Amino acid sequence: MLHPVGPLPAAVYWRRRVLVLTLTLGVLAGSGWLGVVLIARHRPGTTLAPVAATSSRTAAETPALDQVVPALAGVVTPASVAAPATTTAAPLPGGPCSDAMLRLEVRAPTSASAASRPTFDLVVTNVSAVPCVRAVDKGLQELVLFDTAGNRIWGSNDCSPESSSDRRTLAPGEELRFPVLWSGLTSEPTCTAPRVAPKPGSYVLRGRLETLTGPDTPLTLI
Numbered sequence: 001m002l003h004p005v006g007p008l009p010a011a012v013y014w015r016r017r018v019l020v021l022t023l024t025l026g027v028l029a030g031s032g033w034l035g036v037v038l039i040a041r042h043r044p045g046t047t048l049a050p051v052a053a054t055s056s057r058t059a060a061e062t063p064a065l066d067q068v069v070p071a072l073a074g075v076v077t078p079a080s081v082a083a084p085a086t087t088t089a090a091p092l093p094g095g096p097c098s099d100a101m102l103r104l105e106v107r108a109p110t111s112a113s114a115a116s117r118p119t120f121d122l123v124v125t126n127v128s129a130v131p132c133v134r135a136v137d138k139g140l141q142e143l144v145l146f147d148t149a150g151n152r153i154w155g156s157n158d159c160s161p162e163s164s165s166d167r168r169t170l171a172p173g174e175e176l177r178f179p180v181l182w183s184g185l186t187s188e189p190t191c192t193a194p195r196v197a198p199k200p201g202s203y204v205l206r207g208r209l210e211t212l213t214g215p216d217t218p219l220t221l222i
Contacts, residue, residue: 097134097170103127104214106143106207107177111220114184114197122178122207126170133169136176138162140210143180145219148202156180158187159195 091101103125112118122141126132139161145154168176185195204216 091128091130091132093130093132094169095130095132097126097128097132099212101126101128101132102134102170102209102212104207104209104212106205106214106217108205108217108219110218111222113222114182117184118182120180120182120205122180122209123175124170124178124209125175126172129172131169131171133167134209136166136168136178136209138164138166141178141180142208143182144206144208145182145198146204146206146216147198148204152188153198153203154182154185154187155189156182158189159191 091098105123105125107121107123109118120143122143124134124136139157141156143156144152147153170176183195184197186193186198187195198221200221203219203221205219206216207214
């Protein structure tokens with residue numbers, strides 16, 4: 001065995017033996033590695049390369065933005081706070097009567113003749129729950145007559161303005177009545193235009209007390 005015999009030189013036979021030995025060792029080493037892998041796969045509780053693959057796949061499937069910004073579901077927002085209800089201060093007893101605390105109306109006959117010089121009443125009523133004070137000077141009171149087209153026909157302060165200083169304390173539900181006599185003639189604020197009797201027809205009377213204006217009251221002139 002150690003001394004090869006043949007027609008070729010001895011070195012050739014030695015190289016052949018080394019090559020065969022190398023191949024044999026390679027086959028044995030490969031078979032051993034394959035056996036270790038097969039044993040590891042069938043052994044319970046053992047995980048090899050798939051773990052790394054799963055981890056890399058999970059990292060790849062997670063968007064980059066989600067890795068930086070937390071999900072909205074995990075953000076705790078404070079409960080909504082209801083705005084406090086707005087309340088209106090109650091009127092003080094004995095204080096000034098605001099327009100909201102008063103009702104203004106004109107009381108007049110349903111129909112009248114201009115020649116009869118009818119009287120109209122300007123009525124102020126305290127509709128609040130407390131007594132209050134209001135200036136009711138003559139110069140602050142006014143009655144105005146309009147036709148159905150909205151044209152101004154007559155005003156109680158046009159040709160006979162009156163001035164006075166009159167402050168009244170009105171109890172809850174109390175009303176003040178101020179009669180106004182109409183001459184039955186037209187007028188305008190400067191009282192320079194000719195004054196004539198308006199034609200028969202439908203009109204409205206509108207009352208005012210300083211900044212407070214009442215609803216229109218219909219009047220038929222016959």
